[in-house]
Amino acid sequence: MVDMHPKKRVEIVVEAPALHRLTDALDRAGVTGYTIVPALAGRGRGGSWSGEGLAGDAGRMVIVVSIVDAARADAVVSGVYAVLARQIGVVSVSDVAVIRADHF
Amino acid sequence: MVDMHPKKRVEIVVEAPALHRLTDALDRAGVTGYTIVPALAGRGRGGSWSGEGLAGDAGRMVIVVSIVDAARADAVVSGVYAVLARQIGVVSVSDVAVIRADHF
Amino acid sequence: MVDMHPKKRVEIVVEAPALHRLTDALDRAGVTGYTIVPALAGRGRGGSWSGEGLAGDAGRMVIVVSIVDAARADAVVSGVYAVLARQIGVVSVSDVAVIRADHF
Amino acid sequence: MDAGADSTMAGFLELAAQNILSPVVLFFVLGVAAALARSDLSIPEAIAKTLALYLMMSIGFKGGVEVAKTGLTAQMLKTGAAGIVLSFLIPVLGFHLLRLVSRLPAVDAAAVAAHYGSISIVTFVAATEALRGQGFTFEGHLVAVAAIMETPAILSALVLARRYAPSAADAREPIGPLLREIGLNGSVVMLLGSFAIGWITGPKGLEPVAPFLVDLFRGVLCLFLLDMGLVAGRGMRAGWKDLSAATLGFAIAMPVVSALLAAALVPLTGLSAGGAAIFVTLAASASYIAVPAAMRIALPEARPSIYLTLSLGITFPFNLAFGIPLYQALAAFTVR
Amino acid sequence: MDAGADSTMAGFLELAAQNILSPVVLFFVLGVAAALARSDLSIPEAIAKTLALYLMMSIGFKGGVEVAKTGLTAQMLKTGAAGIVLSFLIPVLGFHLLRLVSRLPAVDAAAVAAHYGSISIVTFVAATEALRGQGFTFEGHLVAVAAIMETPAILSALVLARRYAPSAADAREPIGPLLREIGLNGSVVMLLGSFAIGWITGPKGLEPVAPFLVDLFRGVLCLFLLDMGLVAGRGMRAGWKDLSAATLGFAIAMPVVSALLAAALVPLTGLSAGGAAIFVTLAASASYIAVPAAMRIALPEARPSIYLTLSLGITFPFNLAFGIPLYQALAAFTVR
Amino acid sequence: MDAGADSTMAGFLELAAQNILSPVVLFFVLGVAAALARSDLSIPEAIAKTLALYLMMSIGFKGGVEVAKTGLTAQMLKTGAAGIVLSFLIPVLGFHLLRLVSRLPAVDAAAVAAHYGSISIVTFVAATEALRGQGFTFEGHLVAVAAIMETPAILSALVLARRYAPSAADAREPIGPLLREIGLNGSVVMLLGSFAIGWITGPKGLEPVAPFLVDLFRGVLCLFLLDMGLVAGRGMRAGWKDLSAATLGFAIAMPVVSALLAAALVPLTGLSAGGAAIFVTLAASASYIAVPAAMRIALPEARPSIYLTLSLGITFPFNLAFGIPLYQALAAFTVR
Ligand SMILES: Nc1ncnc2c1ncn2[C@@H]1O[C@H](COP(=O)(O)O)[C@@H](O)[C@H]1O
Ligand SMILES: Nc1ncnc2c1ncn2[C@@H]1O[C@H](COP(=O)(O)O)[C@@H](O)[C@H]1O
Ligand SMILES: Nc1ncnc2c1ncn2[C@@H]1O[C@H](COP(=O)(O)O)[C@@H](O)[C@H]1O
Ligand code: NA
Numbered sequence A, B, C: 001m002v003d004m005h006p007k008k009r010v011e012i013v014v015e016a017p018a019l020h021r022l023t024d025a026l027d028r029a030g031v032t033g034y035t036i037v038p039a040l041a042g043r044g045r046g047g048s049w050s051g052e053g054l055a056g057d058a059g060r061m062v063i064v065v066s067i068v069d070a071a072r073a074d075a076v077v078s079g080v081y082a083v084l085a086r087q088i089g090v091v092s093v094s095d096v097a098v099i100r101a102d103h104f
Numbered sequence D, E, F: 001m002d003a004g005a006d007s008t009m010a011g012f013l014e015l016a017a018q019n020i021l022s023p024v025v026l027f028f029v030l031g032v033a034a035a036l037a038r039s040d041l042s043i044p045e046a047i048a049k050t051l052a053l054y055l056m057m058s059i060g061f062k063g064g065v066e067v068a069k070t071g072l073t074a075q076m077l078k079t080g081a082a083g084i085v086l087s088f089l090i091p092v093l094g095f096h097l098l099r100l101v102s103r104l105p106a107v108d109a110a111a112v113a114a115h116y117g118s119i120s121i122v123t124f125v126a127a128t129e130a131l132r133g134q135g136f137t138f139e140g141h142l143v144a145v146a147a148i149m150e151t152p153a154i155l156s157a158l159v160l161a162r163r164y165a166p167s168a169a170d171a172r173e174p175i176g177p178l179l180r181e182i183g184l185n186g187s188v189v190m191l192l193g194s195f196a197i198g199w200i201t202g203p204k205g206l207e208p209v210a211p212f213l214v215d216l217f218r219g220v221l222c223l224f225l226l227d228m229g230l231v232a233g234r235g236m237r238a239g240w241k242d243l244s245a246a247t248l249g250f251a252i253a254m255p256v257v258s259a260l261l262a263a264a265l266v267p268l269t270g271l272s273a274g275g276a277a278i279f280v281t282l283a284a285s286a287s288y289i290a291v292p293a294a295m296r297i298a299l300p301e302a303r304p305s306i307y308l309t310l311s312l313g314i315t316f317p318f319n320l321a322f323g324i325p326l327y328q329a330l331a332a333f334t335v336r
């Protein structure tokens, strides 16, 4: 059996033009890594959007997933919140277990 | 510290031609938003598929992620189930915490 | 109300060239299915990467999501670990609930 | 067989050989071979979609320009009517044929039948290329006829399914929005829109865009057929096990039956030899983009592994390699 | 109106008609129509991005080759200076005009104004195509002027926002990195980089790549305008409710005002008739790629549903259909 | 140095200058510069993949058509054999050279060596373009030789790794499936498949697809080299810190050593001056698509930041700018 270690999975849906600001905030908050996933389309309180046909970044969202230490989760969410407060985006946090704890 | 609020994260892998029916069902179930993520390939009981090379929608899956209020989760899953009962797809629900509860 | 059944959601960020080895390991571990999601870019301890402009597989990551029975989760993670021990990648496991338990 | 038939046969064989050794068919073969050998060769989805749109744009525009030259004629309306009749009729025939020879459930049979009533634009295009290679021309409005023939077959199939498989095809799903969805399908809009633009601008409008829409066409077609070969080969590998000898036979017999039916209608349309060959090919072709997607919505119980494998994995290659010269030979008879 | 003006008017109407019935404009219309009818026609994001890059590469390279022929001239510097002045000035004018006629909050007004000060490369390209169709030539360095005019408007708008909407546009966001980000924006780099390469290699370098960069240009432009039509149509459907008659009127009046301003500067630049038409069109065009992305960072409180709908949904189609012939007619006066 | 060598040197310098100022090289430089300046200019992954496939399709097809003209000759087999020998041999040489001059662990050294034994199709293409610009021709079958040279180097490197780094390259990983995977690699299949199709259809088959496969080639190549520049620049920025002066020196010395080795074999192959230049360039080129992916599977402990930076970040630009004219000059000696 492989040993599992509890961590937090932070998932952020963020508008594409603000992506660099967000990853900078993650870097500053000391996360060990993140992965960026494309989004095709969506709907929120601000209406619906679709990336189809867009030649530029405005009007498109991407998703950033970062697995972080529980001890650091608060700081990460605060850092993310500072960026996202003025941007379009959604943040959710869940419990996960990982192998290779030294990785995080 | 940022306040966190418990919500449900509904993740639906659905065949692309049924996507509109699914998002309509989500709309009817009163979700505040959702995000659509592409899938590249996969395998299920019905065999494996890949989106590569496909010019049309048939034979391709997409993923819809929606964060919903716990109180509404049941209704959402029921609404989704009504659509998916006849289509190819997988639904899973997990616990998450979000900032900005007013958003959901 | 739709009946929900507890399962495990295994999420694996893996380097693209090792994808087939990983899905083979999942097949051997007896998972009923998985879905592959593209990743655009990311950062880890090994530095940052981006899929943009890449004509080949090296240097790119993809994400594999598999929902598995709790009873099988250990075996799956072990199987995955055997492949990933030598490759670049991150594995996380979380609790989810699904409809249609017969599916998994 | 008399001497005429003999020379027809010789002519057909030569056509067939020439067709099979064209780059377009060879790239399809390359795709199938690569997929069967499990090569990781693949065309990204975004590219495959765009290649398909490009083909629609090109043939739509060129067809419209042709119509701009000739103006609206009675022939167009007659051909369109004949096309609609075929699109409605072929599924009925196909459904009963399939039920007769195989033990396929009614819902699967209806879905398969829908594919054969509708059309395949790439088969259309391959036929036009084969014709052009021999110096034939064809009526530009056949592009619009192709677009018109996409949808009626779906309606036919739904009626069949509701009658013979009432539990699978219950009336919960209203038919109106479904038809609207299919009619506003991206590729149909691209085809008809480009056709309209070609019609409006005429040859003068085509000139500046010809290097893109005309000159590149055959090369892009090769790439698209490579892609179709890859998808078809992948489908063959996966779908094989769901197929019986009877359904396989159907996938080769049905296009020929449809072709004969279309050939019988050709004299009513007044089409030229080239036009008749295209019209017959349209009838014989089976959809693999629009109808599969429609079936996932309208008849979700029907298995894609059956209809996609038959349409894309058997009928399409058959038409590409043998059907096109055959239909051309057939059409030659009807316009004498 | 005297006879001269009469014939100008007749000429303008003919130009306008010819323009509206060009494939480029018709494909835009097709895109809008498809989006409004909720067709699922769409161009994948990867393709849309690449089409935009291709257009930059092509016009940059061709512009550079032109400059290689003429060498660096004083005219270039003068035109560049005039462009920078306009890009700084137009937002100030636009902002106050918008505040005067509508009740738009200052932050929205500043963001909208930034778009009108900056430029739209596709409008530029459409104008060059219209000109080429009539046998006009234009100065190659206008490509560089277009690139230069992208950014100053953003600076202007930020200054306006900090003054009139201090809470939304606080000084937290340093302006330097933002300008660097915009200046190193992919499309600007592609445009200026290709311009430099064209300048270095000259006509000899263009020759081998001409089938790709020159011959395909108009066809690719059609596809890109179809895409822009789809995006604009989708935006119209969604953004309509946030707009008032006043803002709509602004989206048509403002480009004309900018055009008049630019026309007034033309005599100082020494541009040819064709070049003047392009320069006036640049001033009248509104950004829809670079500035929206910059505004999401610099003025996130400003609503994209307003500035994108005005710029892409109203001003772009207006310029494409009516503006371009109008600006051309206007420019004709200035160079007499 | 005698007069002949002098004029050779002058000729080389002229070639080098001409080469460096070609659009192809300049677009690569633009890409590197944009990446180093942290511009967000980027080519979507789907496009990059398709551009690479297009290049394979084009050179494969054109090579096959050439072979259709000449037929199968003994020269082909001899050149193929020489290529295989080089692909096996160069990694052994490279590995020991690298271990001699640097302190790189054996597993990293083996992985790097594999890249230099294999080949880079874009370097091949750039060399053919440079030759064509000077009116040289080359043997079409070199395309097949290129495909054949991709794989043996990997085998060589694995043997080296199993011998010198047994813990990293244990025998757990069976070598057969790995070689099959590499041999059925999408780009190899596209190259050899298009080669076969070109061979089958001959010049008559090329004609209709020439506007796509031939005329666009150089323009598409520019776009692809821009992309390679962007990726290489990004890699340089990230990989720099893992490199030493010794490994950097290796990345420039090794291609020259390989070129000399290949030049020594040229007389045995009977290649023309153009063909010899291509053959020498192939030997000197280092893989950056197929081998990196294979190494991630076969030798996962080897660091991509080292082999990718050396191959794509140093050797590729060196070959593109200086190597190609150098190898051409070298080849000119061997065929006298
Ligand atoms: N409840 C939600 N679940 C998942 N994604 C959401 C949700 N709400 C918003 N989003 C995503 O975030 C984007 C912006 O949301 P909003 O700011 O509410 O318009 C939406 O278009 C969706 O892509
Ligand atoms: N256990 C699973 N975990 C993740 N994705 C799944 C799972 N089962 C099915 N899927 C996805 O849903 C698609 C259809 O599944 P199925 O209906 O079982 O063939 C598969 O091809 C996968 O993409
Ligand atoms: N903590 C993390 N959260 C999410 N993704 C991660 C994390 N760490 C690494 N990754 C992903 O895995 C890749 C390789 O990680 P590494 O081996 O740490 O360099 C990164 O580039 C990310 O895409
Ligand atoms: Na048919």
Ligand code: NA
Pocket: E090, E115, E116, E117, E118, E119, E120, E258, E282, E283, E284, E285, E286, E287
């Ligand atoms: Na402007």
Ligand code: NA
Pocket: F090, F115, F116, F117, F118, F119, F120, F258, F282, F283, F284, F285, F286, F287
């Ligand atoms: Na080599």
